[in-house]
Amino acid sequence: MRLGERTPLIFIDIPPAGEANGSATDTVMLYGHLDKQPEMTGWREGLGPWTPVLEGDKLYGRGGADDGYALFASLTAINAVRKDRLPHARCVILIEACEESGSYDLPAYVEHLATRIGELSLVICLDSGCANYDQLWSTTSLRGLVMGNLEVSLLNEGVHSGDGTGVIAASERVARSLLDRLEDSQTGAIKLPELKAEIPKPRLLQAERAAAVLGDRVFNTFPLKTGVSPLTRNNVELILNRTWRPGSRSPAPTAGPRSAMPATCCARSRSSSFPSVSAARRRPGRRRRRQAHARSRSAIRRQSHVQQCWGERGLGRAGAGAMARAVPR
Numbered sequence: 637m638r639l640g641e642r643t644p645l646i647f648i649d650i651p652p653a654g655e656a657n658g659s660a661t662d663t664v665m666l667y668g669h670l671d672k673q674p675e676m677t678g679w680r681e682g683l684g685p686w687t688p689v690l691e692g693d694k695l696y697g698r699g700g701a702d703d704g705y706a707l708f709a710s711l712t713a714i715n716a717v718r719k720d721r722l723p724h725a726r727c728v729i730l731i732e733a734c735e736e737s738g739s740y741d742l743p744a745y746v747e748h749l750a751t752r753i754g755e756l757s758l759v760i761c762l763d764s765g766c767a768n769y770d771q772l773w774s775t776t777s778l779r780g781l782v783m784g785n786l787e788v789s790l791l792n793e794g795v796h797s798g799d800g801t802g803v804i805a806a807s808e809r810v811a812r813s814l815l816d817r818l819e820d821s822q823t824g825a826i827k828l829p830e831l832k833a834e835i836p837k838p839r840l841l842q843a844e845r846a847a848a849v850l851g852d853r854v855f856n857t858f859p860l861k862t863g864v865s866p867l868t869r870n871n872v873e874l875i876l877n878r879t880w881r882p883g884s885r886s887p888a889p890t891a892g893p894r895s896a897m898p899a900t901c902c903a904r905s906r907s908s909s910f911p912s913v914s915a916a917r918r919r920p921g922r923r924r925r926r927q928a929h930a931r932s933r934s935a936i937r938r939q940s941h942v943q944q945c946w947g948e949r950g951l952g953r954a955g956a957g958a959m960a961r962a963v964p965r
């Protein structure tokens with residue numbers, strides 16, 4: 637069905653079969669979505685979002701995961717029950733097409749279908765992952781997301797960095813110290829007690845059982861760069877970290893899917909120093925870093941710095957470009 641210009645929705649109403657154990661008025665909802673995550677970047681050579689590739693028993697391409705299975709799994713499960721001539725309650729299957737964009741069309745459909753859906757006894761949400769294909773997994777917890785933008789402004793207008801550095805605090809440093817109030821920058825632990833939940837005992841036991849089954853697969857299925865290790869080698873802690881404990885997901889990607897954990901975070905640093913500071917006094921490592929740093933500093937001066945600083949002083953884009961060219965390389 638489709639309400640006006642909204643994304644479409646699939647609604648299937650399956651009457652009860654046999655003599656169900658519960659009340660005859662019980663209704664089970666099976667929910668899923670059929671829209672796909674964005675095509676993403678970082679595909680391995682030879683793979684891509686628009687060219688499906690079968691490698692062994694794995695299919696690579698956009699939409700190979702999340703959440704194409706929901707409709708088929710729902711119908712297959714109900715069919716399996718019916719094939720064995722077992723009773724089941726009334727089932728409604730609801731498959732939306734807006735989930736990856738924030739489900740903004742879903743409330744309108746739920747409202748529109750309220751009388752046809754009826755009173756629900758159980759909602760089964762088929763939109764999660766499994767840790768392996770050897771067991772049947774069920775998701776027992778879901779975390780929400782609190783998102784905000786932090787803007788630090790210390791000046792009414794930009795000034796030349798040679799003028800202001802050392803006099804006015806760098807706004808980035810203020811941002812770092814503010815973020816440190818939320819999160820321990822050494823350990824990643826969230827400091828706000830308001831964001832922490834008490835972990836129920838059964839969930840602790842389940843985390844232990846899951847860690848015993850999975851071992852290092854808890855972390856080694858992630859595409860870690862050489863030399864990168866997980867936050868801890870205790871797999872129970874890792875499972876609890878990613879399920880029951882709050883964690884900072886910053887930096888939030890400014891483009892692309894909000895749920896993505898970017899592979900790279902890029903920041904350019906600039907520090908001023910005095911020419912008489914002797915390079916010979918520095919340790920070799922620091923010297924190399926300083927050489928790289930000097931190169932990036934001059935690159936900044938040639939490019940964005942000149943455009944920003946001089947552009948703001950009224951030279952405009954063309955003037956800033958001329959300044960950028962005039963700065964010797």
Ligand SMILES: [Zn+2]
Nearest residue numbers: 702703735763
């Ligand atoms: Zn999904």
